[in-house]
Amino acid sequence: MTAEDYDDLLMQSLLLEEIGQSVIALDRGWRVTYWNRASERLYGYAAGEVRGRKITELSIIAGPEATGKEIADTLMSGRTWAGEFWMRDREGRKFPIHVTVAPVRGTHPVPVAVVAVSKDISERKHAEALLRRMSALVESSGDAIIGADMDGTVTSWNAGAARMFGWRAAEALGRDYRLLTTRTDEGFKDEVLARLQTSGFATGVEARWKRKDGNIIDVSLTVSPVFDDDGRRVGGSVIARDITELKRLQSDADKERERLIAAQEIAHVGSIEYDYATGCWWHSEEYVRLIGGASDEQPSMERILCLAHPDDRDLLGDVLRRLEEGERYVEYEFRVLTKRGTVRWLHARARVAQAPDGRPSRLLVTVMDTTERKRAQEILEHQAFHDGLTGLPNRFLLTKILQDLLDRRRPQVVVMFVDVDRFKLVNDGIGHGAGDAVLIQLGERIREAVREADTVGRFGGDEFIVVCEDLGPGDAAAMAERIRAATRDGFDLDGRKIYLNVSIGVAAAGQDDTAESVLSGADTAMYAAKTAGGDRTEVYDLEPANDPEPGKQAIARLDLESDLRTALERGQMHLEYQPIIELPGSKTVGFEALLRWAHPNHGLIPPDSFIPVAEETGLIVPIGAWVLNQALTQTQRWRESVPGAEDLSIAVNISVRQLLDADFLDVVDRAITGSGIDPAALSLEITESVLMEERQLPLDTLRALHAQGVRLSIDDFGTGYSSLSYLKWLFARVLKIDRTFIEELGNDPHGATLIELILGTARSYGLDVIAEGVETRAQLDELIRLGVPKAQGYFWHHPMPAAQVPGWITPSRTGADVSATETNSDN
Known part of the structure; x- marks a missing residue:
């Protein structure tokens, strides 16, 4: 080499x-x-x-x-x-x-x-794989993703762009993008091109663009620049999202919100919304008006608590705590202090809407001004618990106050029963107006003669009650003397002076006494004072050894209970039916079934005498079941056989004792099934005052009856002691106005006002109304004027035996006049 x-x-x-x-x-x-x-x-x-x-x-x-x-x-x-x-x-x-x-x-x-x-070539392969994935993502995107050079020539056009604008990629590539998408505002296309040619970035830009087929769509654009490896601007990309449906929904939502705002203004309902994700609040103008705030004030929990009445801030804090702990719906009432210093009552419903993952998304609160309703309710409750003439507590409130004192075992509770001697002479000789003036003055004088802590009320007629606590025998005698002395000065009646005396009965409560027993004792003592000549005070003797009458009464009570236990099986019980009339005409729409006891020795025994015995002994349960079966079976016969009676309803009285019975739902179900009657034709009546005394009402039973279609009727409405809020949770469907309010029509100027308040309450709760105890044409005419829809009473007919009902139904259904003048001649 x-x-x-x-x-x-x-x-x-x-x-x-x-x-x-x-x-x-x-x-x-x-x-x-x-x-x-x-x-x-x-x-x-x-x-x-x-x-x-x-x-x-x-x-x-x-x-x-x-x-x-x-x-x-x-x-x-x-x-x-x-x-x-x-x-x-x-x-x-x-x-x-x-x-x-x-x-x-x-x-x-x-x-x-x-x-x-x-x-x-690992890096090249990785880059190619990444490019393929990116390309796949771009192609699979629902958005339009478009690339363009500095002149606006399309360099890339994904499947989303083809779907959105209607141009295939082959048609779009190499063309000026401005020829492919047409906006109503032509200057906008040049604006996008300017952004592509600069380093500017824009997102959320909305526009209306035209598709290939000519249809207009709404789009949201994101424009971003594209640079080469040397950092030089070579073009840009445009991401377009079709928001046509979103804009439509948003438009619909805006219209719906406008309609909601208008409806809220009409109904005086405000609303607040809170977005948990953004922490943003929204409120309606009506809400601002309700709270008396300024329209530019943003709502917040701190602001709501600040506006709330000081006594209600703990309540709102409790509501917030319950919502935070997961409750989805809370309903409550509270007061706000407006900027003008006035107090308004608001009824609020708070609801938490949840996101798909279960977390809270929005808090929705609607607020209604219930101030006027509260005031009307206060008036109604005052009228129900106070005498319309004197303004003093009435029989119902007096009884409640007395019973509360006894339940709390207050020391030395004393009741005084005050009655005017020879008061009938005033009414008959001078007139009822003069009698009313005397009663007003007498109430004021008794009030001045007693202590500030004592309660003075009108029991009825010319009878007044004084309820005292912590009053010894000597103090009671002195107070009674002051009351009698206050009446001796005479009463001024339009320049005429008359002189009247009073008789007073005094009773002190024992350890086991009830309100009724103490009142009865004071009443007995008062009659003893009148029997002795009047103008004097008598004290009730609680020792039965000095008076044989209590022993006789106890024996009579035991005999009555014994006879009652066998009355059903001996066939001594029967039902009578009183028609319920639709106003303003005379059409009979139903009957109330009333239990009667024909005793073989004592004759017809009043229900007030034996019903309390039946309830106390528990006999009311089997007797009530018998009444239900008899009434429903008889009513269904009439509905099937008597012309015009196809939709006849029947009202049956029940007691709390029956409601508390574990088999009551089965009893009602068997009676309905056995008779074949429509459950909606049955109305179960329960007296309001008895209802309010019961602390443990079976709400599940009431709810089940309501679900079955059976109606619950509140009898003697207006005589109870509770807030009207119980109407909602008792599932009541019917209110029966107590006869004492009907009696006042034409005499007491407040009588019509009270009935109007009851009607307003009933309408607000969606309840039917029946007036009881109608006896005169004047009362009927006044009820028609007030708009009472239904009534019953002696004006049309006393309770009648079942055999007389078919003969009654036919003329009443044909529109014939069935006033008392035609029907009561035999009663």
């Missing part, structure tokens, strides 16, 4: 060592004869470790096997193979290469050696 040839070989060797690609030479037996530095770096083997070893011994070939066979066949045929192949380094890392494998034949037809030149 010449020196020149050696120099050439040395240069070639140096070049192969420094080249950046792996160069491997193999002899005919696939043994490594050359392994440059790039191969060492790529595979992790030094040249000295691999030279002379078969390439297969190094485990650097990762396949696939089919490609390896293809390479071998190509080389054996004397051709060069180039392509991609997978290899593995010393640590086992698998990576792709691009390799060129060439045979070295020399003078032989069969290759005597092989030279492989390869390069790691």
